[in-house]
Amino acid sequence: MSVSETIADERAVRGTSSPILGMVLFVASEAMFFAAFFGVYFTIRASQSSWPPKGIEAPKLGIPSVATVLLVTSSFVLQAGVRAIQRGQTRRLERLLAATIVMGLGFLVLQVWDYSRSPFGIRSGIFPSLFYVMTSLHLAHVAGGVVFLSMILAQSRTGQLSLERHEPVEAGAIYWHFVDVVWIGLFTAFYLLTR
Amino acid sequence: MIETRPRTMAPGPRGRFVSWLTTTDHKRIGILYFLNSFLFFGVGGVFALLMRTELARPGTQIFAPHAYNQLFTIHGTLMVFLFIFPVLSGFGNYFVPLQIGALDMAFPRINALSFWLLPVGGLTILSGFLTKGGAAAAGWTNYVPLAAQGRTGEDLWIVGLLIVGTSSILGAINFIVTILRLRAPGMSMTRLPIFVWSILAQSLLVVLATPVLTAALMMLFADRRLGASFFDATRGGNVLLWQHVFWFFAHPEVYILILAAWGVVSEILPVFSGKPLFGYRGVVLAFLMITALSFTVWAHHMFATGAVELPFFSATTELISIPTGVLFFNWLFTLRNGKLRFEPPMLFALGFIAMFLIGGIDGVWTASPAVDFALTDTYWVVAHIHYVLFGGTVFGIMAAMYYWFPKITGRMLSKRLGQWHFWIQLVGFNLTFFPMHILGLRGMPRRIADYAPNRGWTFLNGLSTLGSYLIGVAMLIFLVNVITTLRKPRTAPDDPWEANTLEWATSSPPPPHNFDALPPITSNRPVYDARHTAARAEGTS
Ligand code: HEM
Ligand SMILES: [Cu+2]
DSSP states (O other): OOHHHHHHHHHOOSSSOHHHHHHHHHHHHHHHHHHHHHHHHHHHHHTOSSSSOTTOOOOOSHHHHHHHHHHHHHHHHHHHHHHHHHTTOHHHHHHHHHHHHHHHHHHHHHHHHHHHTOSOOGGGOHHHHHHHHHHHHHHHHHHHHHHHHHHHHHHHHTTOOOSSOOHHHHHHHHHHHHHHHHHHHHHIIIIITTO | OOOOSOOOOOOOHHHHHHHHHSOOOHHHHHHHHHHHHHHHHHHHHHHHHHHHHHHTSSSOSSOOHHHHHHHHHHHHHIIIIIIIHHHHHHHHHHHHHHHTTOSSOSSHHHHHHHHHHHHHHHHHHHGGGGSTTOBOOSTTTTOTTHHHHOOHHHHHHHHHHHHHHHHHHHHHHHHHHHHHHOOOTTOOGGGSOHHHHHHHHHHHHHHHHHHHHHHHHHHHHIIIIIOOOTTOGGGTOOTHHHHHHHHHHHHHHHHHHHHHHHHHHHHHHHHHHTSOOTTHHHHHHHHHHHHHHTTSOGGGGOGGGSOSOHHHHHHHHHHHHHHHHHHHHHHHHHHTTOOOOOOHHHHHHHHHHHHHHHHHHHHHHHTSHHHHHHHTTBHHHHHHHHHHIIIIIIHHHHHHHHHHHHHHHSOOOOHHHHHHHHHHHHHHHHHHHHHHHHHHHTTOBSSOSOOOGGGSOHHHHHHHHHHHHHHHHHHHHHHHHHHHHHTSOOOOOSOTTOOOSGGGGSOSSOOTTSOSOOOOOOSSOHHHHHHHHHHHHHHHO
8 A cells, every 4th residue: 555545544534434435336337337238138028029039948047046046155154254354353254255255166167067058159149149248247247256355365364454454355245245136137037037 | 936845856767757657646647647638639639630621622532431430430439538538537636636635546556547548448449540441430429230340440449448438437436435535624525626526426427327338338349259149130139229228328428528527617717707606506416417317318319210218308308408507507697796807717618608508509409309300410410519528528628727737737828828729719619610500400411521512511511621720720829838838937826816726725736745734624615715814814913
């Protein structure tokens, strides 16, 4: 942190800390990003007589259901980590962070496996276009989240997180929960509303 | 003025260069924004003059249609995304922390990143000219299917805009956090300088609208390179979808491009009228209403498609003219009975009011679908966008330049050259763009490289081209003014205009840490208050 950064923070007026506010705004922006895709999804869907359109097989539920359980659980695990660091328990935070990261990696693996078994390619029409573009952008967000959480874990390992300084964990959790919520939307759109 | 600032050690030329590359000081980053923006302004401006030269008379003299298409596409793209928005961000960078009495932005390193992404994105777009098939050529609005057919230049345009969009989102988050969190003691939200309010509203729009452009660009890229079919009707997609998603972003974008200019003008008019801003709260409220409403009007760009809800989008569009009208009345009442000083910043601010009024009225016309069916895609729309964006924002930018130049550089721009600049720009601007109204009414379509000699369009086009050269002359005068002024000694006082806001409470230019001491902040005019307390104290002693 540069000198001006530290001083600037000390002068900061009341309220939420800058990293958390910054993350909330970033997530708001990301929400609009995915909202645009969902808007397109529902516009297209409304114009089709069947969904998925004829000739496209609906994606199978099995693997994605497991992936969903994994990702949702990981959100709760991470939140337990937030509570741990708010009580100053860095060891516990690190264990929970590591568990979240592993679950995130598990999600990535399952998702790639699911792609490899998919009955259609992106060129097969509008449903596959929506499916691959939306889920892979989400996948990239999960991957980004894994990197982000790993950096926070490293911060904790090197003693930079404590009862007094834990905003990065909270910021990371806000992001992770958001990615989780987007997934629930995607799961609904591509696996549940296609039956 | 007595030199009180601690002198930093003077580094060698190499070190100085590197220190600019690695700086995280918001003031230096602001200056980088100005340099970068004006370079792109130069390129975009030359493109415009080339287009006007081609259109001066019928026949294709210099550019075949495909070359001409690249010119107007890159002209629009550079002006919107790499000149107007970044130069406003430059003012925001330099002056938001100063006006709220902060030391820097909330995230100085992210701030540097936001800046450096800009030249990268801009050069990516321009590099299209080096590829086979040339640069993007589907207009700044980039409608499909034309955009889906473009060559490599189109991909570079997409990637470049993705980079520029990321830069603006990061920058906007930084502004909002800075404004909400780093205000000096006493600087409550109702004492926030009006320019800071405008940057806050603008940043909100950027955070919420720009990601929608990002999404649109990604879908288009997937269509072009990965075999997806979002916009391909033959494969289940929907062509109009591009227009919906694009305008959902781009209508808020036009307010992104004007809000900070409104802020600047609302800052300058009170100073040069010797009065407080009339109806400060009304202006803030108008900013916020426009911010909200601007998400509800996008399909007024799509009336002629016949596929949008005309009454709804017409009504919401007309609604926006209410808060816009409020702004006008606040500005006029600020001037009323004021002791007006016609310094260059004031001239440009007054020019802004007059020109923006015309542009706004042009807009209201096309907000009526019946009228729009006749005028859409004609030169009328070109007149409208230039009266709001050039007559409006660029006049506002120039007002800001003359106003803040002494603070940034410690030197006053020449008043005489400033007056020449203003009058020639005003005349040149109207000569260029007023005839476009009539051309539009006479049915001349926009985005054409040539026209038949028997349409009655020739004289007005010639006039317009003449005017554009005058604008070029005005810009050269500005350039000369800047260069000659920069070679003079630093003689500008701390507060040359007797202004109101905190940036005038520090030296010109400010020290790296911005303030040695802040005056008490008990209103939205702390420097005015301090000046008058001092004057009263002198009077009694
Ligand atoms: C009273 C306020 C305004 C109203 C009612 C209004 C209305 C409209 C309408 C209806 C159109 C579509 C015309 C067509 O394509 O047929 C339009 C186009 C446009 N407006 Fe406005 N406008 C207003 C203010 C502004 C402002 C403040 C800006 C920018 C600072 C702006 C920038 C643009 C641009 C860039 C376009 C053209 C986009 C294109 O097709 O290239 N407008 N306006
Ligand atoms: Cu619009």
